[in-house]
Amino acid sequence: MGGLRSTEWYDGQDRNSYIHRAWMRRGTPDDSLDGTKPQIAIANTASDLTPCNMHLDEVAESVKQGIWEAGGVPYNLPVVSLGETVVKPTAMLWRNMAAMAMEEMFRANPVDGLVLLGGCDKTIPALLMAAASVNIPAIVVPGGPMLTGHFRGEALGCGTDVWRLSEEVRGGRITNGEFLKSEASMIRSKGHCNTMGTASTMAVVAEALGMTIPGFAGTPAPDSRLLSMSHETGRLIIELVKANRRPSDIMTKESFLNAIIAVAATGGSTNSVVHMLAIAGRLGIDLTLEDFDDAGRDVPLMVNLQPSGEFLMDDLYRAGGVLAALSQVKELFHAEPITVTGKPLVDYLTGQPVYDETVIFPREVPLMADAGIAVLRGNLAPRGAIIKPAAATAELLQHVGPAVVFDSIEDMRARLDDPDLDVTADSVLVLRGCGPRGYPGMPEVGNMPLPRKLLEQGVRDMVRISDARMSGTAYGTVILHVAPEAAAGGPLAFVRTGDIIRLDVEGRSLSFDVTDEELQERSQSAASEAAYAAPTRGWEKLYVDHVMQADTGADLDFLVGSSGDRVSRESH
Numbered sequence: 001m002g003g004l005r006s007t008e009w010y011d012g013q014d015r016n017s018y019i020h021r022a023w024m025r026r027g028t029p030d031d032s033l034d035g036t037k038p039q040i041a042i043a044n045t046a047s048d049l050t051p052c053n054m055h056l057d058e059v060a061e062s063v064k065q066g067i068w069e070a071g072g073v074p075y076n077l078p079v080v081s082l083g084e085t086v087v088k089p090t091a092m093l094w095r096n097m098a099a100m101a102m103e104e105m106f107r108a109n110p111v112d113g114l115v116l117l118g119g120c121d122k123t124i125p126a127l128l129m130a131a132a133s134v135n136i137p138a139i140v141v142p143g144g145p146m147l148t149g150h151f152r153g154e155a156l157g158c159g160t161d162v163w164r165l166s167e168e169v170r171g172g173r174i175t176n177g178e179f180l181k182s183e184a185s186m187i188r189s190k191g192h193c194n195t196m197g198t199a200s201t202m203a204v205v206a207e208a209l210g211m212t213i214p215g216f217a218g219t220p221a222p223d224s225r226l227l228s229m230s231h232e233t234g235r236l237i238i239e240l241v242k243a244n245r246r247p248s249d250i251m252t253k254e255s256f257l258n259a260i261i262a263v264a265a266t267g268g269s270t271n272s273v274v275h276m277l278a279i280a281g282r283l284g285i286d287l288t289l290e291d292f293d294d295a296g297r298d299v300p301l302m303v304n305l306q307p308s309g310e311f312l313m314d315d316l317y318r319a320g321g322v323l324a325a326l327s328q329v330k331e332l333f334h335a336e337p338i339t340v341t342g343k344p345l346v347d348y349l350t351g352q353p354v355y356d357e358t359v360i361f362p363r364e365v366p367l368m369a370d371a372g373i374a375v376l377r378g379n380l381a382p383r384g385a386i387i388k389p390a391a392a393t394a395e396l397l398q399h400v401g402p403a404v405v406f407d408s409i410e411d412m413r414a415r416l417d418d419p420d421l422d423v424t425a426d427s428v429l430v431l432r433g434c435g436p437r438g439y440p441g442m443p444e445v446g447n448m449p450l451p452r453k454l455l456e457q458g459v460r461d462m463v464r465i466s467d468a469r470m471s472g473t474a475y476g477t478v479i480l481h482v483a484p485e486a487a488a489g490g491p492l493a494f495v496r497t498g499d500i501i502r503l504d505v506e507g508r509s510l511s512f513d514v515t516d517e518e519l520q521e522r523s524q525s526a527a528s529e530a531a532y533a534a535p536t537r538g539w540e541k542l543y544v545d546h547v548m549q550a551d552t553g554a555d556l557d558f559l560v561g562s563s564g565d566r567v568s569r570e571s572h
Helices: 015-025 056-069 091-108 123-134 158-168 176-181 197-209 224-243 253-266 271-285 290-294 315-317 320-329 409-415 450-457 518-525 538-544
Strands: 039-044 075-080 113-118 139-140 149-151 155-156 376-378 381-387 398-405 428-431 463-466 498-503 509-512
Touching: 039 056, 039 091, 039 224, 056 075, 056 113, 056 224, 075 315, 091 271, 091 320, 091 538, 113 123, 123 139, 123 197, 123 271, 139 197, 139 224, 155 290, 158 176, 197 271, 197 320, 253 271, 253 290, 271 290, 290 376, 290 381, 315 320, 315 450, 398 409, 409 428, 428 498, 450 509, 463 498
Parallel strands: 039 075, 039 113, 113 139, 376 509, 398 428, 428 463
Antiparallel strands: 149 155, 376 381, 398 498, 498 509
């Protein structure tokens, strides 16, 4: 096996090694610290305030059993957990903080390998960012989606049906009482959202990157096979330590290109873009928005899942699972990248039967021919913006219309339903002040509600543009992640109501009809600058002072890259 990292703490006859060993014995076998048994940290994001991850303590016990069985010593390591549905103002504000805290704890402790337990949206990205920066052997256990709930005989998609039903209330199609009755049926079991939202997408990304046991992603949280795979993961991490197989060996540039293809083929979340960019940045990999556009272009959508389709995650698992879906586009994947098993991902994409072709479509007749996330550029987004065509209205992917501008989410909520608001179905709703710096934290508000008077007329989609993100469970013709954001002086700050906006997704263009001279004049006018009050203390100040723009992953500038796993000084 070679020298274990943990022997730097436990090997020797001096006072410091005595202290390290004595305090860690606590009932473990006498040979648990003798330098032959890998010490494995189970980085556990379980929290009662992260409802999608509440079951991960149970999962951790299965991982522990596998580690003991394979000759390792497991340790539960609670790490920062972020519950997407409850924290304010947005979980994205703390993704980088969670990753930074995890990184420091992974490095500071006497561990030889990591098992990363995640589920809710920001937990898997933060875990992978941290593991990449420390670069000791690591493997992901995705917590899995919940089972499908039903209301009045109809399946409910987490998030997706919240957006849909709430708009139906505002449009007068159902009563608020009917909407609220569905609340008790929305969350049926343990696990994260059952749509192809961000949580499910990041599980797919982890698997496509090679960081899970192949076939793990998408296993429903209540399914006994999730515990079985968790046990197997505990055994496998010992093999990774023995082979010294590190995240940088697995997550290569081609691995990320494979993950981009996987996101397109499964109709994954736009949030995967900022997360993959951030993870790649920790590895020193030059991943760009152009890579997302190039790798995702012409990739067909193979799964019929909400929000791009009809079914839900437990249907995908029943129909054959993630590997069966990816096997339909096997020829698009790069063959070289390996997984945590040491074998290439493509080796697992043969012999994967599809059991329900209404859920996983045949390669010859995909749900959509070109489903990759599109990157738009122009004088409104010089550094790029993105859109998910699979969740948009086809007729709106080429559109020209006048802007209706909102300076903040509060401004939008105050004016959106004003009967006197000058807005039509052809208008383009513009929301600014919601980027990484401007909010701060880049919240999931880009899928703005439609004006009530248009909903009452039967309108169900409009072009919407913002420097914000949107939930992976959301849908619509929504342009997101506009960079630079308004608070960083991007052109979005200088759009005025009535300006003509031009969207051409096929041509990858997003612009507004303002000359360079006029734009320069507006940018120099204090009256036209978006309101922005910088925080004065704490994490928010550190975040705003150092956060990068969405086109590079919205990480903190001083966290890009890695510091490795070495600790140069003793503690006593």
